[in-house]
Amino acid sequence: xxxxxxxxxxxxxxxxxxxxxxxxxxxxxxxxxxxxxxxxxxxxxxxxxxxxxxxxxxxxxxxxxxxxxxxxxxxxxxxxxxxxxxxxxxxxxxxxxxxxxxxxxxxxxxxxxxxxxxxxxxxxxxxxxxxxxxxxxxxxxxxxxxxxxxxxxxxxxxxxxxxxxxxxxxxxxxxxxxxxxxxxxxxxxxxxxxxxxxxxxxxxxxxxxxxxxxxxxxxxxxxxxxxxxxxxxxxxxxxxxxxxxxxxxxx
Ligand code: 6PG
Numbered sequence: 027x028x029x030x031x032x033x034x035x036x037x038x039x040x041x042x043x044x045x046x047x048x049x050x051x052x053x054x055x056x057x058x059x060x061x062x063x064x065x066x067x068x069x070x071x072x073x074x075x076x077x078x079x080x081x082x083x084x085x086x087x088x089x090x091x092x093x094x095x096x097x098x099x100x101x102x103x104x105x106x107x108x109x110x111x112x113x114x115x116x117x118x119x120x121x122x123x124x125x126x127x128x129x130x131x132x133x134x135x136x137x138x139x140x141x142x143x144x145x146x147x148x149x150x151x152x153x154x155x156x157x158x159x160x161x162x163x164x165x166x167x168x169x170x171x172x173x174x175x176x177x178x179x180x181x182x183x184x185x186x187x188x189x190x191x192x193x194x195x196x197x198x199x200x201x202x203x204x205x206x207x208x209x210x211x212x213x214x215x216x217x218x219x220x221x222x223x224x225x226x227x228x229x230x231x232x233x234x235x236x237x238x239x240x241x242x243x244x245x246x247x248x249x250x251x252x253x254x255x256x257x258x259x260x261x262x263x264x265x266x267x268x269x270x271x272x273x274x275x276x277x
Contacts, residue, residue: 031253035239035261037268041227044264045078048225051260052083052168053091055221059167060096066167067157069100069211071180072115073172075225080119084126094127098157102169103181103210104137106146106198113206114139143198143207150196150209164195166219169211173226177234177247181210189213189248213251220257224249229266236270 038044052068059066070076082088105113109120116136124134135157137150158164171179181199182188188197191212199208216222226235237243238250239261245251253259 031255032258033260034258035263038262038264040264041075041078044225044227044262045076045082047262048076048079048170048223049082049088051221051223051262052079053088055168056092056097060093065096065098066092067098067100069102069166069169069219070115070119071102071170071172072105072118073174075172075227076170077118077122079170079225080122084123089127092127094129095133097129098133098135099124099129100135100154100166101137102171102179102216103208104139104146106139106141106143106207106209108140109136109138111139137196137209139209143200143209147194147196147198147209151194154195154215164215164218166215166221168221168223169216169219170223170225171216171249171252173224173231173234173238173249175230175234177238177249179224179249179252180216181208182213182248182251184246184248186248189251213248216252217254218257219254222252222254222257222259224252224259224261225263226261226267227264229269231263231267232270235261235263235267240271 038047056066101115104115107113109116135153138146154164173179176184188199191197195215196209196211199210238247
């Protein structure tokens with residue numbers, strides 16, 4: 027870790043507590059960012075883990091705590107499918123959250139997966155550069171990420187050339203298995219975020235969580251390469267995902 031980097035790992039009893047912890051962080055960050063800069067810019071992920079978080083944020087208990095008119099939503103990655111496809115990360119977030127809050131349409135910056143990987147990546151890059159006004163200035167207030175059992179995060183998979191991208195904010199990724207191309211934010215963007223929140227739940231994640239958080243080979247994994255240079259890195263994990271870690275204290 028360098029001087030500007032901060033890391034926190036919190037272990038929760040179960041997915042419900044973890045999701046509430048994440049929702050509390052989302053609300054707090056929305057308030058501080060909207061108060062200080064008039065907007066809150068977040069990138070969401072797909073996968074199953076954030077489902078409860080999104081539905082909590084869309085529930086009456088949380089949604090009225092957030093000034094959605096000042097929230098801008100981007101995605102960490104997307105599959106190249108139409109926006110109403112069951113595999114669409116946009117659809118996932120729309121159904122659980124975006125359809126339940128008063129978020130202006132112009133604040134939703136989805137990746138147009140239906141346009142195909144190269145075009146969708148190019149369009150997303152343009153959207154990012156225009157929104158953040160120019161090259162080199164893409165700083166998300168919050169990026170929510172998950173981790174796969176192989177250590178992937180967003181659509182950055184082990185061994186992928188996308189991991190070496192140093193200038194483009196978003197690139198296309200071609201996968202053989204399953205054969206759906208994707209578009210993903212790149213490491214330079216993830217590592218310039220003010221806050222990165224990883225969510226991981228379940229025993230199947232225990233090995234990779236131990237390797238990433240305690241192992242000496244963490245840099246082998248894409249998720250282990252996410253270390254915001256001047257921001258906060260927070261891992262919210264449940265007891266099952268933490269069970270292989272040496273010493274953890276429950277929150
Ligand atoms: C996606 C992702 C991906 C996900 C991990 C973890 O769209 O699938 O962005 O990186 O976060 O695969 O997925 P789970 O939450 O389902 O374990």
